[in-house]
Amino acid sequence: MSDAVYIRGLCKNFTGPDGCVEALGPVDLSVERGGFLCILGPTGCGKTTLLRLIAGLEEPDAGSVAVHGGRDSGEARIGFVFQQGALFPWMTVFDNVSFPLRAGGARKRELLGPVTRMLEMVGLSDFGGAHPHQLSGGMQQRAALARSLVVHPDVLLLDEPFGSLDTRTSQRLQEKLLDLWRETDTTVIFVTHNIEEAVYLSSRVLVLGHRPGRIVREEAIGLPSPRDRLSKEFTDYLISLRRTFEELVEE
Numbered sequence: 001m002s003d004a005v006y007i008r009g010l011c012k013n014f015t016g017p018d019g020c021v022e023a024l025g026p027v028d029l030s031v032e033r034g035g036f037l038c039i040l041g042p043t044g045c046g047k048t049t050l051l052r053l054i055a056g057l058e059e060p061d062a063g064s065v066a067v068h069g070g071r072d073s074g075e076a077r078i079g080f081v082f083q084q085g086a087l088f089p090w091m092t093v094f095d096n097v098s099f100p101l102r103a104g105g106a107r108k109r110e111l112l113g114p115v116t117r118m119l120e121m122v123g124l125s126d127f128g129g130a131h132p133h134q135l136s137g138g139m140q141q142r143a144a145l146a147r148s149l150v151v152h153p154d155v156l157l158l159d160e161p162f163g164s165l166d167t168r169t170s171q172r173l174q175e176k177l178l179d180l181w182r183e184t185d186t187t188v189i190f191v192t193h194n195i196e197e198a199v200y201l202s203s204r205v206l207v208l209g210h211r212p213g214r215i216v217r218e219e220a221i222g223l224p225s226p227r228d229r230l231s232k233e234f235t236d237y238l239i240s241l242r243r244t245f246e247e248l249v250e251e
Contacts, residue, residue: 002032002033002068003030003031003032003033003068004031004032004033004034004035004067004068004076004154004155004187005029005030005031005054005065005066005067005068005155005187005189006029006030006031006065006066006068007027007028007029007030007054007063007064007065007066008028008063008064009025009026009027009028009062009063009064010024010025010026010027010028010029010050010053010060010062010063010064010065011024011025011026011027011060011061011062011063011212012024012025012046012049012053012058012060012061013061021211022211022212023046023049023211023212023213024046024049024050024053024212024213024214025046025060025062025063025212025213025214026062026063026214027050027063027213027214027215028215029206029215031155031187031189032187033068033154033185033187034185034186034187035187035188035203035204036181036187036188036190036201036202036203036204037187037188037189037190037202037203037204037205037206038190038191038192038197038198038201038202038204038205038206039051039189039190039191039192039205039206039207039208040192040193040195040198040205040206040207040208040241040245041193041207041208041209041213041245041248042193042210042245042248042249043193044210044211045208045209045210045211045213045248046208046211046212046213047159047191047193047208047213048159048191049213050191050208050213051080051157051159051189051191053065054067054078054155054157054189055078055080055157056078057080067154067155068154069154076153076154076155077151077152077153077154077155078153078154078155078156078157079148079149079151079153079155079156079157079186080148080156080157080158080159081141081144081145081148081156081157081158081159081161082144082159082161083159083160083161083163083164084164086144087132087140087143087144087147088132089131089132089133090131091131091132092128092129092130092131093119093124093127093128093129093130093131093132093135093143094115094119094128094129096132096143096144096147097115097118097119097128097143097146097147097150098111098115098150099147100147100148100150100151101114101115101150101151104151114150115128115150116128118146118149118150119146121146121149121180121183122142122143122145122146122176122180123142123176124139124142124143124146127139127143136169137164137165137169138165138169138172138173141161141162141165141173142173142176144161145161145173145176145177145180149180149184149186152184152186153186154186154187155186155187155188155189156181156186156187156188156189157189157191158177158188158189158190158191159191160191160192160193161173161190162174162197163192163193163194170197174197174200174201177201178201178225190202195238195241195242195245196229196238198241199221199223199227199234199237199238199241200227200229200234202221203220203221204218204219204220204221205217205218205219205221205241206218206219207219207241207244207245207248209248210248216244216248217241217244219237219240219241221237223237
């Protein structure tokens with residue numbers, strides 16, 4: 001299986017009041033096509049910066065990022081779900097979800113089918129005419145997920161998308177995300193600081209250390225699906241990763 005994301009020697013610095021800050025790197029990373037990778041790490045270790053570099057929203061100071069598409073053109077489509085969803089408040093749910101298609105030049109008559117199907121997939125068929133302020137936090141994140149998936153991205157980047165939600169809502173959305181991932185060949189890179197979330201969702205976990213953010217641990221999650229959060233095997237992964245995480249926090 002070929003790699004969807006290929007990163008070598010990636011570094012990013014920022015200039016602040018105290019001078020140059022080494023935020024990330026060097027990072028070497030490959031993500032196989034159709035894989036589900038979770039990136040763990042304490043606050044400020046460069047997790048979001050890494051996603052933004054993959055998405056092309058930031059320019060690296062060194063190194064390279066290659067994102068490969070699954071189409072003949074080789075051009076990759078990238079979806080990005082932010083922590084707060086970032087829906088346009090003046091648009092309806094339908095218009096928010098259809099926005100990437102319209103931005104890509106789709107005509108009005110070409111929107112109904114794909115947007116309707118995506119709203120059905122995320123359970124928002126009855127809320128296409130609603131505005132974001134009329135939705136719960138979980139529903140807003142489902143709408144944001146639909147907006148990112150409507151273009152059938154080759155790579156879907158998620159930056160702590162469920163971090164502000166209660167545990168029950170977060171777990172429901174984790175299940176929904178897994179269902180959507182299994183129905184597509186999309187490669188998922190999911191940033192979180194929640195160890196249980198990472199073990200439940202992913203087939204592979206990377207842990208980033210403190211600034212500058214570097215990969216300090218890589219763990220393949222060899223658990224069957226669906227996963228049992230109360231099983232001994234699941235708990236063993238949690239304890240092992242938590243020890244690594246706590247060592248980083250103490251540093």
